[in-house]
Amino acid sequence: MKFCWFWGNKLLFVDQSYLEKFDYIVVGAGISGLTTALILAKEGKKVAIFERNSDIAPLLRPYKRKGVSISPGLHVCGWMGKGEIVEKFLNYLNVSDGVEKVLSENGYGTVIVNNKIYNIPRGYEAIKEALCFYFPDYRQTIINYLDLIKECVDQIFYFNHSLPPLKNLHTSFIDASNSSFRVYLQKHNAPEELIELLDAMSYLLVGSRGNELPFLMHSFVIGGFFQSPGFFPFNGITRMLDNFKRELSKYGVKIFLNKEIKKVLVDEKKQAIGVETVDGKKYSSSNVIVTFNPKLLVSMLDKGVLRPIFIKRLEDAQNTFGFYVAYYKVKRELKITSKSIVFYDGHRDLLIGLILNENSNCYVLSAFMPENETNFSYEKFSEEQKKELAMKKLQLIEDTIYNILPEIKNDLELISFLKPWSFEKYTKTVNGSAYGTKQSVDYIGFQHKIPVKNLYLVGQSIYPGFLGAMISAFSLCLEILESNSFWAKVVENETK
Template sequence: MKKIKDKYEVVIIGSGMAGLSCGLMLAMEGKSVCILEKNAQIGGTLQTFKRDGGKFDTGVHYVGGLDEGQPLYPYFKYLDIFKDIDIMKLDENAYDIISFDGDDNLYPHAQGYDNFIDQLVRYFPDERENLVRYLDDVQALCKKFALYNVYDLPAKANELEYMYDGAAQRIRTYTSNEKLQQVLAGSNILYAGEEEKTPFYVHALIINSYIMSSYKFHHGGSQISRSLNYSIKERGGNIVRNAEVTSINHNDNTVESVTLADGRTLKGDIFISNVHPTETIKLMDQSRMRKSYLSRIAHLENTVSVFTLYLVLKPNTVKYINSNQYNFKDGDVWQLTNYKPENWGKDFAVFYLPDNKNPEYASVITVMAYMKIEEMTPWLKTFNTTLQESERDESYQNFKELKAQFLLDRISQIIPDIRSKIKSYHTSTPLTQRDYLNTTDGSLYGISRDYNFPLKSQINTRTKMKNMYFTGQNIILHGILGATISSVVTCAEILGRDYLLKKIKSVL
């Protein structure tokens, strides 16, 4: 086991994007930092893995807003990540493709506001003015959210007033063309969009960043976690893998230490949890906490989970497509999470990576379809991680094979004869998400946002303990951008908002 000190100024539970970013920002301020990761790999959804010569991302398939002057750029610049990543720009005329069974059109989402409109007007010639109104409102809304763009911070942020708008409902106000409504929301697998719940601000913040610019990480999202890892260690920080926290030890208002599975105890002045709030609370002495707070955290609704099919391709068999594709069977993009077991997999997303030796062809393909944790009921009490390996029974393997075959049939609709081009295929389920990422019910994007009750899903980075903070996708927004902003919000509470923002702006 890696040697660790008895006490650090900052102890961080979880090494996802936000946990690592917090660790680096605080280490840059001279604080002694220790990050505890229960698994063998750091990075959370930044992790990559290899199978049969193919390299796959677990969660970060592409990223938006990375060019200078855009939302993610100043944070990556401040954290000095650019020196360590190899990025490739997606097709400027179609970073995303939205397609529907029975419709031969491939509807593009393009990079650049004017280009986004121009590409869609080819399919919807009478909708230019409506698309202009839509994008004007998306941009205006994004400018009102603090820390979304540090170049142009709002004088006063009152974000709550914009949280009562539904995405599906708002999109309908821009156009009566039902197909265009579906196309505009066609990438909503990125945020588990639900017609009667998803706020417009979630849609706007996410799609706006991709319209600004869209990139893939050529060698996977783990480049980011490696960069943060090296930078933290250069500043004397400690990242400990295979270090599962089993209890957070505290009195009525202060956390004193954490205990690890091997019995070791670490004291700290400041504690940050990059783990889901519900899972964090389970590690604490709940008898010392208000029942109303416990109830609220325990009853947070979470986004759906996912089943993923990973395809290793035979060399030079599938042409590389520099776009992501979202395909829908029934033409309704808002029913992704409302599937019935018998029609699971009807809607799916496809992500390609090029072959390093011959980039005209794809080396691997990742196919994702939402899956509810209820489908995992027979195996919920089984756990399988690097530290705690457990062979799940034959019924689980049969279940995964059945779903894999169904998805192979589905993607044959857009990649003909795909089966003959596959070298091998591999799968993951909601249990994989749960076990390796420590998310409640394997939730893909953490806490579900609901425009009907926006306050219900708002989690403050400050906790009931005066020296403990939350960070991560559950605080502001999910994804690389959301997790990074949440880390800034967390560190701003510790270091001072004006002080930290001045530091970030100083590198621009």
């Protein structure tokens, strides 16, 4: 059966079965999209999610290779302590049952910078003593730095639940700190060795260098890893995503899988009114929320919808790096002190993160290496050229692993190797940028609202990382919903 629908001054014919009206359409079923959709549905909105892949959260969901579970994302997270914001979020969403989360016994772990070894424990006092041990001549600088981290965090209502919720929090992140954390440390006479150490720790977590990253954003990210770093075991990630499916179904959220969005539909008043999928189907909605990299908006909207000045902002925004990630099955139990190691060689600008996870029947070593050439494109590479480049990167990763842990040279079996263009398939961004667009003191970041009415942004380009993606969802919903009553439900939720 066909149904007439006026689109501007054009008469369109669309299958009537596709004309169901939604309050909100969410494009993308990653953690920010799932969280946004579930919040809005819990608060009484009619919501649909569109995901281009065959299942939700493709960058989080563990998969198996050679009988071993591995996950392309969510390897570590800050603020994982009892009663802290990760737990509050999961409890409010009712997706925490059966989900194990583990606090890292050794804190952030071992960081090797230019062949100097630092062990970074958990908790501010322990970190203060550790850093003062490594840099005894800069004790007051270290104390001032950590005090400012705590002061900044204490001003953010997500972490200080005695504060009222603040709308447009991203604006306050920008306004509250107009200098990078590197500049701050240099002004306080911190040695270059200390700056490089903190830069290496932060860069892997947020995708912006110390000279780029605003101090307040640095505080939000690194503060969680100082306070209570942790991780979700692979079975915990799977259970969490299954819980999301259960709750979304309970609140009537429609999930459209294998449905890639071709275009965000906008009327003559420059107001979002729905989406069109690549198969030509159109879905109507009062609001559209997109979770993808904002730079993709230009291709998703008709020409003339966005003003030239905003298009220039999109073009000027820099993507964060893509990752090369190698996963190894460890053939025997490793007797190593730290299960998290960061290695940085400033002379080669080489940064690699290693994480050891216990699987059901073995250990898995995950190695992450950023592609620092963020403007470099693989688009014109032949498959043979990509293969040759990938083998060079893999060799570099393995040489570094065996340099750090020579005793395991014969105990690793490669089970999977992901490249930036592997992630690009999921994110649709050049080089598969790990954290969306960069956070920078020199660039005004994106906020939820853009110059198209009822079209909103969420995701890592607003706040980076797993927790950042969730915060972006709650932040948008605070703008949309009655913030005081809504937020009270979050912070007053009892720990399960």
